[in-house]
Amino acid sequence: MSPDRQTGSPDETLSGGHTVEFPGGYTRSTGPVIGRFLTELRDGRIVGVRARSGRVLVPPTEYDPHDGSPVTGEFVEVGPAGTVTTWTWVAQPRPAHPFTRPFAWALILLDGADTPLVHALDLGPDSGPAPPRRLRTGLRVRPRLRDERVGDITDIACFRPEVDRITAPTRLDYTIRAGPALTRYLDAQLEGRILGMRSRHGTVYVPLRDVDPTDGSPGTEEVELPDTGVLTMFSVNHVPDPRAPEVPFVTGYVRLDGADVDLLALIGRVEPSRVRTGMRVRAEWLPPEERSRTRPSIRWFVPAEKGEDDR
Amino acid sequence: MSGRPVAVIGVGQTRYRTRRDDVSIAGLVREAALRALEDAGLDFADIDAVVLGKAPDLFEGVVMPDLYLADALGARGKPLLRVHTAGSVGGSTGIVGASHIASGAFERVLVVAWEKQSESNATWALTLAHPMSTSLVVGAGGYFAPFIRAYIERSGAPGRIGPMVAAKDRRNALRNPYAHLRIPDITPEMVEATPMLWEPIRYLEACPSSDGACAVVLGGRTAARAAPGAPAWVLGTAMRSEPIAFAGRDAVDPRAGRDCAADVYAQAGIADPRRDIDVAEVYVPFSWYEPMWLENLGFASPGEGWRLTESGATAIDGDTPWNPSGGVLSANPIGASGLIRFAEAAQQVRGAAGDHQIDGARTALGHAYGAGSQFFAMWIVGSECP
Numbered sequence: 257m258s259p260d261r262q263t264g265s266p267d268e269t270l271s272g273g274h275t276v277e278f279p280g281g282y283t284r285s286t287g288p289v290i291g292r293f294l295t296e297l298r299d300g301r302i303v304g305v306r307a308r309s310g311r312v313l314v315p316p317t318e319y320d321p322h323d324g325s326p327v328t329g330e331f332v333e334v335g336p337a338g339t340v341t342t343w344t345w346v347a348q349p350r351p352a353h354p355f356t357r358p359f360a361w362a363l364i365l366l367d368g369a370d371t372p373l374v375h376a377l378d379l380g381p382d383s384g385p386a387p388p389r390r391l392r393t394g395l396r397v398r399p400r401l402r403d404e405r406v407g408d409i410t411d412i413a414c415f416r417p418e419v420d421r422i423t424a425p426t427r428l429d430y431t432i433r434a435g436p437a438l439t440r441y442l443d444a445q446l447e448g449r450i451l452g453m454r455s456r457h458g459t460v461y462v463p464l465r466d467v468d469p470t471d472g473s474p475g476t477e478e479v480e481l482p483d484t485g486v487l488t489m490f491s492v493n494h495v496p497d498p499r500a501p502e503v504p505f506v507t508g509y510v511r512l513d514g515a516d517v518d519l520l521a522l523i524g525r526v527e528p529s530r531v532r533t534g535m536r537v538r539a540e541w542l543p544p545e546e547r548s549r550t551r552p553s554i555r556w557f558v559p560a561e562k563g564e565d566d567r
Numbered sequence: 568m569s570g571r572p573v574a575v576i577g578v579g580q581t582r583y584r585t586r587r588d589d590v591s592i593a594g595l596v597r598e599a600a601l602r603a604l605e606d607a608g609l610d611f612a613d614i615d616a617v618v619l620g621k622a623p624d625l626f627e628g629v630v631m632p633d634l635y636l637a638d639a640l641g642a643r644g645k646p647l648l649r650v651h652t653a654g655s656v657g658g659s660t661g662i663v664g665a666s667h668i669a670s671g672a673f674e675r676v677l678v679v680a681w682e683k684q685s686e687s688n689a690t691w692a693l694t695l696a697h698p699m700s701t702s703l704v705v706g707a708g709g710y711f712a713p714f715i716r717a718y719i720e721r722s723g724a725p726g727r728i729g730p731m732v733a734a735k736d737r738r739n740a741l742r743n744p745y746a747h748l749r750i751p752d753i754t755p756e757m758v759e760a761t762p763m764l765w766e767p768i769r770y771l772e773a774c775p776s777s778d779g780a781c782a783v784v785l786g787g788r789t790a791a792r793a794a795p796g797a798p799a800w801v802l803g804t805a806m807r808s809e810p811i812a813f814a815g816r817d818a819v820d821p822r823a824g825r826d827c828a829a830d831v832y833a834q835a836g837i838a839d840p841r842r843d844i845d846v847a848e849v850y851v852p853f854s855w856y857e858p859m860w861l862e863n864l865g866f867a868s869p870g871e872g873w874r875l876t877e878s879g880a881t882a883i884d885g886d887t888p889w890n891p892s893g894g895v896l897s898a899n900p901i902g903a904s905g906l907i908r909f910a911e912a913a914q915q916v917r918g919a920a921g922d923h924q925i926d927g928a929r930t931a932l933g934h935a936y937g938a939g940s941q942f943f944a945m946w947i948v949g950s951e952c953p
Contacts, residue, residue, distance in 0.1 A: 420588050420589075421588065424628060426628040432697065432698055432699065434699045438699055438700070442699060455814070457814070459814035459815070460814075461814065463700070468813075469810035469812065469813045470810065470813045470814075488717075489713035489714065489716060489717045489818075490713050490716065491709065491712030491713045491716060491765050491766055492763075492765070492766040493705055493709055493712075493764075493765050493766075494762065494763050494764055494765065494766070495705045495706075495708070495709065495764050495765065497705050497709075499702075504766075507709065507713070508713060509713060516814035516815070517812050517813065517814055517816075518812070519701070520701050520702070521701060522701075533716070533717070533720055550698065550699055551698065551699060552699075552700070552701050
């Protein structure tokens, strides 16, 4: 006992670090069976031994643990791939463990073997305290062998999942042009004005566009529309969306007074349960300093003011 | 349809799953293609042209997947065409394949449609917005929910109809070994107990995200005679589209769908679809689209579709069964979903639909729609050569 520190309190038990280590390490004779396994492993192969029952024992032993009978002299190459039969997740590795990040101890049944081998299973650098979802019984794995092998079970650094998925980052950079009609529409919104187009059929489209979508004919005139209208259809969304304030939120189609097509819009300042088809709504504009030429300047539509007939 | 007779002489499907991690994209489409070829008693060398259907490239991030998959589908040195009409693409792909034969240009055509939704996120891909306009829908469900509410308000349908459809199609799926969702003993009450996503659509009223592929081999008269199995004869095909927004558009009951149905019925000699069509595989990704399409397709008068559903007429033992395979509500590899409807219709009239076979089915409708209810593709198949 070599206490390295004494505490002042008489109530505390004296404690300190202590190490026992046999100089140079104990030696083990491997015998012909385990020795063959380790020798093959040093050469990069994993072998098992066939028992009299025909089963292949991995790692091999001199006797069949099932009934104590001596094994045959037949060595069988197995793996290197295998299947996880069970596992435990090590969320907080200890100093002697093969990894400093979380990993699994797993029983791995190598292809061609009848008994499983226990070894470390590395699920990758992103491994956290909780076992990854892909870690499950049946996971296919392969060993990572060390470059410098010495004939030790740690010549297998670890097992890793077989490659069954890769990521393929894809990115396209665009320059988006609004076109003349949408540019004019967005510009007008900076001033709180909503522009539409009257088609040659007399129908009014909003946002402003160049042509009638039914026949491609050019518009006959630009028209300014009020920022009031009727909610024609809507949905209450319970699926979150970064563009909406919170769930549930209401999206709907607003038919502006004088228009013949609907605007898709967020509906705000109303309990979702009180929203109904036919409700009169008006635009709530962003304050002028928050408006931009590059996106709509209407924050959302809200129920029209009290007193207005909303039927 | 005009031109030479066209027959479905082989059908192949993969099992539909949330993830098909065990196969690559090429492996997935080959699985369906090889099964269809085996069914037709053919191999790649016998095929004259290949048509490939696929929804938006952003779903998997594979641009021009037809070129990528050409050699996987035995298309080297052969005409290969890619079709893309959003969610209706599977149906359009079948129709393009059929017109290849009807034109007289080819005798045996392989048609393949697929989606591997697990490779990315379809909702992300569907909700990418132009930065200078408003986009406030959360995927397909968020887009269709207002139309469904409008249908309910317009028709006075009771709220129980959607859950009835969801339970019916999922019960049918239990008879279909390829179906993705398998929920034993599912009931409308179970559907009603699931969370609301986009009112009025609940979780179990929405289709799943699936990986999967479907393939059919189409042939002319000579090919049909040589095929080992019974052919399904294509009695009519039609496609229609309309803009997503125009003055007077009825998104609940789109004109493109009505026009498409009228066209395909006229070709196939269908006077009354409910009476003359024995079984229908209709694109119903959200439960309420059954009553909505019952009306759009002329099986029921406007406002009356939900009564047909409620009466049990569309059940597998009803007088006008819809989606005996379990439909899109039970498996939705988007790009393949329309071709699956077409293929299942063909299997019914071939007598090859297994445990979800409708006894004596001689005439069947395959239906697909896509984008904002804008693109429609339909075919009618029958057991007799026209």
